[in-house]
Structure formats: C-alpha cells, structure tokens
Amino acid sequence: MKKIWISGASSGIGRALAIESAKRGHLVYGTSRSIERLTDLSKLVDSVVDFANFQVSVCDISNRSEVEKYVKGAFGDNAPDVLINSAGVTSFKEALDTDLEETEQIIFTNLLGSIYTIKSVLPAMVKRRSGMIVNINSVAALDRLKGSSVYSATKAGLLQFSRVLREEVRENNIKIIDILPGATETPIWHEKVRAKYSDKMMSPEKLAGYIIDFVEDESNIVQEEVVFRPITGNL
Numbered sequence: 001m002k003k004i005w006i007s008g009a010s011s012g013i014g015r016a017l018a019i020e021s022a023k024r025g026h027l028v029y030g031t032s033r034s035i036e037r038l039t040d041l042s043k044l045v046d047s048v049v050d051f052a053n054f055q056v057s058v059c060d061i062s063n064r065s066e067v068e069k070y071v072k073g074a075f076g077d078n079a080p081d082v083l084i085n086s087a088g089v090t091s092f093k094e095a096l097d098t099d100l101e102e103t104e105q106i107i108f109t110n111l112l113g114s115i116y117t118i119k120s121v122l123p124a125m126v127k128r129r130s131g132m133i134v135n136i137n138s139v140a141a142l143d144r145l146k147g148s149s150v151y152s153a154t155k156a157g158l159l160q161f162s163r164v165l166r167e168e169v170r171e172n173n174i175k176i177i178d179i180l181p182g183a184t185e186t187p188i189w190h191e192k193v194r195a196k197y198s199d200k201m202m203s204p205e206k207l208a209g210y211i212i213d214f215v216e217d218e219s220n221i222v223q224e225e226v227v228f229r230p231i232t233g234n235l
Contacts, residue, residue, distance in 0.1 A: 008087030012186030061113035
C-alpha cells in the first residue's frame with residue numbers, strides 16, 4: 001500500500017486516478033478546491049471499495065500557504081510515497097482574447113501550483129531517499145494547438161521543470177514521471193465539444209489504469225515521459 005496524494009482529485013483524470021488508486025488498496029489523499037465534489041467522490045469510493053483508505057481535503061494548489069498548511073497537517077515532517085499533480089485549468093481562448101486575470105489563474109494553477117506541491121514534499125523524499133512525482137501534463141506541451149497558448153506555456157514550463165528536476169534527484173532514488181495525454185473526456189472540455197467528440201476522446205478511467213500501473217512499479221525503471229493520444233490523433 002502506498003500513500004498517494006492526488007491534487008485535482010474531484011474531477012477528470014484526477015478523479016479517475018483517485019478511484020483507481022483506492023480500488024487497488026492504496027491510501028489516497030485527495031485534494032481540490034471543491035468540498036462538494038470531494039464529498040461526492042468520497043461517498044462513491046466508499047460505495048465501491050471495501051475498507052477504502054480515502055481522505056479528502058480542500059486545498060487550492062495555486063495558493064502557496066494553503067499547500068504548505070495542507071502538507072504539514074496531512075504528512076507532518078514526512079511525505080507521501082507518491083505525489084500526482086492532476087489539478088489544471090484552461091480557458092480555450094486565443095492569446096488575444098485571454099485577459100491577464102485568466103492568464104494568471106492558469107499559470108498559478110498549472111505551473112506554479114505544481115511547483116508548490118513538488119517543493120512541499122521534495123525535501124522529505126530526498127531525506128528518506130525514495131519517492132515518486134507524477135505530473136499529469138499534456139500533449140499541449142509538445143504541439144501547437146490554437147486556443148491554448150497560455151495553457152500550452154504552463155505545460156511546456158512544467159515539462160522542462162520536470163526534466164531538470166529528474167536529473168537533480170536521480171541519485172536520491174526519486175522517480176519523476178510526466179504523463180502527456182491527448183484529448184481525454186473530462187469536464188475541462190466544454191460540454192458541446194464532449195458531445196461532438198466523445199467517441200474520439202480517451203477514457204480517463206482507462207488512462208488512470210495505465211498511470212497507476214506505473215505508480216506500482218517497484219523496479220529501477222522510470223517511465224520519464226509518456227505520451228497518450230486517441231488513435232485518431234488530436235481533435
């Protein structure tokens with residue numbers, strides 16, 4: 001059993017990861033900004049998993065002090081075995097139409113928020129010489145997708161942060177994994193887009209299964225950057 005902290009656990013890929021982790025018997029710490037959705041998720045997990053080890057808490061990862069307070073309360077001076085950064089937001093607007101308030105929200109959540117969570121657990125992982133950090137990134141870090149300029153910038157920034165961090169912590173037996181999914185059927189997409197393209201999108205539940213397989217791998221292999229796309233490609 002691993003202690004797994006999943007940010008953005010109340011929706012999308014994060015929700016699927018939380019459910020899959022609980023089904024496999026791991027101790028799951030799920031956080032997001034919505035206590036209502038977290039509560040619903042907790043009830044669902046309790047209904048489908050016998051003796052589920054599942055804890056939920058509100059934590060806005062874009063707020064550094066909230067992250068520090070949560071980690072201290074949940075883990076003390078220790079760290080989870082695994083951190084999965086799944087929280088993310090976007091606006092699907094072209095650069096010209098994305099105002100600065102939206103821009104800051106996307107940057108503070110997707111890039112700085114992930115860095116805040118990583119920095120909050122990394123010292124304890126280094127001290128004990130073990131740990132895993134999984135970033136749910138995006139093919140937007142690699143491709144040029146219209147209407148995603150700020151989102152793409154945050155994902156590309158996180159990808160490069162991970163690449164450098166991976167080299168810095170190899171000697172501490174810490175695995176850094178970036179998952180780069182293509183279009184996945186989650187609420188980040190507008191409901192009209194999901195209705196039109198859902199048959200082409202990937203299933204978050206199927207994707208979660210692959211990711212938790214990586215999390216459970218105890219070997220000396222690390223899946224550094226893994227791209228998942230629908231067989232039909234990008235939308």
